[in-house]
Amino acid sequence: MSRGRWRDMAAEELQQQYSPSRWARRLRGDAAVRAHIEAVTAGTQRARAGTRSSLHVPYGEADGERLDLYFPAEPSETFPAFVYIHGGYWQCLRGIYLCGHSAGAHLAAMVLCTDWTEFGVVPDIRGAVLVSGLYDLEPILHTYVNDALNMSWEVAQRNSPMLCITQAVPAAAACEVLVAVAQHDSPEFRRQSQEYSQALRSAGWSVSLLDLATVDHFDIIEKLSEDTYILIQVILNMIARG
Template sequence: MGGWWDMAAEELEQQYSPSRWSPRLGPDEVIQAHLAAAAAGTQRARAGAQTSLHVPYGDGDGEKLDIYLPTDPSGTFPVLVYIHGGYWQCLRGIYLCGHSAGAHLAAMVLATDWTEYGVVPDIKGAVLVSGVYDLEPILHTYVNDALHMSREVAQRNSPLLHIAPAAPAAAACKVLVAMAQHDSPEFRRQSREYVLALRAAGWSVSMLDLAGVDHFDIVEKLSEDSYILTQVILNMILRA
């Protein structure tokens, strides 16, 4: 049985272009709808929370984050760090949530040997949504026109290739890998293989295959209380 390396360039372009797989809208329309949904969700969140916006965490222009706090931030509360997608272009308990390329970045956090930096972050859970975990196939797609990754860089930054046996702290971290029914077969394959690799290394990992959603509305629906992924994330945090 062949793998991604047997695909023609046109097929790889198709597989790693999530907007081409939505049954709801055309490629351009689904991206515009996703941007509009994200902007509207941001406005709702800012209206209902205390915020510290554009807080720098590095020297680069893009190295900023937005912090949302409860309206009454008394006592302790968990922290959810959400990393958006866009193919890397566009000490309370910490929970990571990443979508698409953001899921890759969250997975790289899990793959990091933090002892090299003299810290042990208290990461209690990670929700990785429609992610990409092996970057080598992307070398042969339009995405690399902007990234200019070499094979060595792609392999060094592929979390699927850098899964260490789960230490006690890692074993306590709950990992959920979610994928959409209408993600491309390659995105779905990568999610399944990443789950199997984590499980084989002793990580506490589960997989959620969400029906009726595509690469974009799988996260747009997180604003809905009744959405299963919303409920799973809240349960993960509340049970800790």
């Protein structure tokens, strides 16, 4: 399915393609979203109970600009930072590893295409895990999602990772990118993941595509709380190589 294929879709089909809850295996609609929130909330509570943490650390002035920091159980002078960005259609010094889900994967991808020289810094981003993400925002303009976002075409173009991929410089080439997609994601989500990974590879980035069987848009990330989950193993191996 080519990048322009979505233009041929009827409005209802496009709405369905970009509504992950309609593709969930276990539940449908709002029930799938509620179950996902319950699952990730329970995982967060387990993490807080089992590790040392510093919660709601501000990184900006707005109420929503907060970070939750979790530290390893064993004291160490050096350890990698793993940054997770949650999804929700943007409404909801050590080596750094990014991980984003859905709209969070879009934000992590935007970090990869940022020209950091403008800010006088070169962050040591060694890996990025992009899970069931959106990399071309133009189709979103024609769905219910844009009712709240009110994006213009220009804003969608400027903020589409697919359209701002740069040729990998040595620092970027050393960053390992994993694009993961669920078997039961919608065809449009799957297409975007496949085409974005191909575009990164063509630009010289170190990238791999992981197509995860049996999972959908929600449990692909919920299962990160399971030690034996293949995506957890891939992430730990990535960090070990870095």
